[in-house]
Amino acid sequence: MDRLETRELVYFVAVAEELHFSRAAERLGMAQPPLSRAIARLERRMGVDLLRRTSRRVELTAAGSVFLEECLSLLDGLDSAVRRAQQASLPPRLVLAVRPGAGSGLIAQLLRSYDGVEPELLFTHDRTKALRDGTADVALVCVGSDDLAGLRTIELAEENPVALLPRGHTLAGRATVTATELRRDPAFAERCPPMGLDEMLDRVALGRLIAVVGSAAGERLTPEVCAVPVTDLPATTLALGWLEHTTRHSTRHMARPEITALVRAARRIAVDHARIPAGAS
Template sequence: MTSWVPGITVAVMGRIEVRELEYFLAVADELHFARAAERLGIAPPPLSRAIAQLERRLGTTLFDRTSRRVELTAAGRAFRTEARATLSSLDRAVTRAQQVGCGVLRIATPPGAGSGLLREVVRDYIAHHGRDTVEFVFTREQTAAVREGRADVALVCSAEELTGLDTHHVTTERPVALVAADHPFAEQDAVPASALLHDPAYTADLPALGLDALVDLVATGQLIAVVGDSAVDRTGEHVVAVPVTGLPVIDVLLAWPADSHDPRIAHLVGLSEPA
């Protein structure tokens, strides 16, 4: 049976410096000590010594070296993946620590409709914290923006992958089809989802545009777009929103990192609670 050494990972990591991980990744990317040293702005001998020291600490060889080539070992390939993830996590931790409790609250939201759902909440937040304390990050990859540290909190639908995120229910939206005012669907009280499939202007994958641009495409007969009913008040006189049957309602949520202790997010969530 293999014996277990308590705390060995903590002990090893306690001696590994961020600089050494950066050195290792430079060599792992370049597979050439001289090029890696040039990239890092140091001489090759200190870099070679740092890698050798790292290998001694880990108790394994990370690179196969010959006079002609440098290659990652199996252990090196595994360590490269984890080292890169460690540095990325550290970067996110630093960013979040600098931003928590101060500065602009960045809200990731789909272009157009998302900000409308939070209109009153954001107005209340600004009234409390002052002007220029909220920034919208317009993207259709809201959860990625939060996970990558480009936003603090995101407006998402419940169908998205939300592992590792805490959530708070904001509202429930019902699907509506935006059609040109002179389209036959505009005369109907509701349109079945199956009927949309037969119209050449309908697409399930909306172009990456803001709501105003989508409305322009609909008004000119180039597009039929299914969106949440919060968009109805922004359609104008040339576009009609028709309820769609056969599609589920969508729960809209605020989502943020599960380990976040940001008081700004807590305040935003509190403002979105029903009065």
């Protein structure tokens, strides 16, 4: 059969999500009869029933459920392709996604070793999603906890977890604490809030936040805040991650020059940290 059109995928997704032809037509800004005809034509072209229709309801068939998941992935990929093409037409720009609470030491070391456009920092918990949807170009990711499928990575450093506590807190004078103990305090955040480290330290100093971050954050402590090691949480291996784009006709790395330059800087840091042998590719 001929290749399906994007319009057909959009029509099907609307019906599959609404499970109601009239609501789907309203969502798409079209009349209901042509939408029904378009879905029926799509099913004929594919040779499978995607929807089960009765007088009272519309349901997805097994084939329809699979096709919905694939359509959503394809449409997301198309949106990302448009964003990346738009970004490629702009002046050189590099967005580095980092986790909230990340210490500045590793980032500063990376940027000192990098000769290129000044990166913009994006603080986000879902750094791999930022890479895949084109919001970020490169990211500091956590090996073993982030979804690294489809990414190239270079391991840079290992960080142990520490709790940021106000100096006057009852646990502040302890040599170590546990996450269980921290959870008893209503100010404890199970996940670091999506903000820069400076704002996080201000909130901790005011007694409004207790958070667990990487040990590198200790380089930025203020007099009102202390960092206490957390013994029942694992260490985190930080790595630089980026997408390796390919085409049907080539498996060559298609990264922009500024991304390639940052990757080279990361390799130099990895060698310094004895993560990989000198000269490794």
